[in-house]
Amino acid sequence: MNQGPRITFIGPGVMAEAMIAGLIRQKVTLPSRIVASGPRAERVTELERRYGITPITDNVAAVREADVVVLSVKPQKLGEVLAEIRGAVPAEALVLSIVAGAPIARIAADLGHAAIVRAMPNTPGQIGKGISVWTASPTVTEAQKRLAGQILGALGEEIFMKDEDYLDMATALSGTGPAYVFLFMEALVDAGVHLGFPRRIAEQLVVQTVLGSAEFYKRLQQDVHLAHLRNQVTSPGGTTAAALYYLEKAGFRTALSRAVWAAYERSRELGRNAEPKPPREGGR
Numbered sequence: 001m002n003q004g005p006r007i008t009f010i011g012p013g014v015m016a017e018a019m020i021a022g023l024i025r026q027k028v029t030l031p032s033r034i035v036a037s038g039p040r041a042e043r044v045t046e047l048e049r050r051y052g053i054t055p056i057t058d059n060v061a062a063v064r065e066a067d068v069v070v071l072s073v074k075p076q077k078l079g080e081v082l083a084e085i086r087g088a089v090p091a092e093a094l095v096l097s098i099v100a101g102a103p104i105a106r107i108a109a110d111l112g113h114a115a116i117v118r119a120m121p122n123t124p125g126q127i128g129k130g131i132s133v134w135t136a137s138p139t140v141t142e143a144q145k146r147l148a149g150q151i152l153g154a155l156g157e158e159i160f161m162k163d164e165d166y167l168d169m170a171t172a173l174s175g176t177g178p179a180y181v182f183l184f185m186e187a188l189v190d191a192g193v194h195l196g197f198p199r200r201i202a203e204q205l206v207v208q209t210v211l212g213s214a215e216f217y218k219r220l221q222q223d224v225h226l227a228h229l230r231n232q233v234t235s236p237g238g239t240t241a242a243a244l245y246y247l248e249k250a251g252f253r254t255a256l257s258r259a260v261w262a263a264y265e266r267s268r269e270l271g272r273n274a275e276p277k278p279p280r281e282g283g284r
Helices: 014-025 041-051 059-063 075-085 104-111 123-127 142-153 165-175 177-195 199-220 226-233 239-249 252-272
Strands: 007-010 034-037 054-056 068-071 094-097 116-120 130-136 156-160
Touching: 007 014, 007 059, 014 034, 014 041, 014 123, 034 041, 034 059, 041 054, 059 075, 068 075, 068 142, 075 104, 094 104, 094 142, 104 116, 116 142, 116 165, 123 130, 130 142, 130 165, 142 156, 165 177, 165 252, 177 199, 177 252, 199 226, 239 252
Parallel strands: 007 034, 007 068, 034 054, 068 094, 094 116, 130 156
Antiparallel strands: 116 130
């Protein structure tokens, strides 16, 4: 019986937990085949209690028998982690990084390992409703690509792109995107409270409006442009026309576009600050 790949997570944070939950939910592998490694014993023990996975606080020991090593640490910790596990990752293993801004070339050089997948998931993956954009180094095999697709698919939808440049774009658009949506929703709720609604009712109205609008478009997206749906709601001289006129006048589109561009530039800056370093002598 195929028990599934041995998957090690270095960095047991929120996205790592989302992936662990999805992998178990989608039966990609058994809980006993998943290892979570991090410096805080209480955190990895918590994941063991919730999901039945193996907790460990030694990154080197955690990766030694892995089929897949998932790098899910903060960007500022990546260099330290790569130096620590260099030489310990099995030669045939796949390394899957979800570290924002970290290019494949930097990971491959600092780790001394060629088979790298770089991915950008987003937080709705915690409930299986996320979307991930990913790419792979030339040495990643077709079997490893299928496995990467399975792992990321456990978070929701996944899109493979050949050009790594799209990862910085995805970071700015879909990776950071939930924050834009939450801010928009928060502003709408506050506006509803200002009008006189109890906050609980304003939240219910806003949440269902956003959910319903997204689902409505998703069902029709092959046949209709977003602008068409907006126009359907906008009667000449009506309330929606008045609201949209004010949003356009206030620079709503421009502000959002500039926000996405700022996130994109920051992602690229993180990548430039993480240029490949020459390997240290001795392998590790």
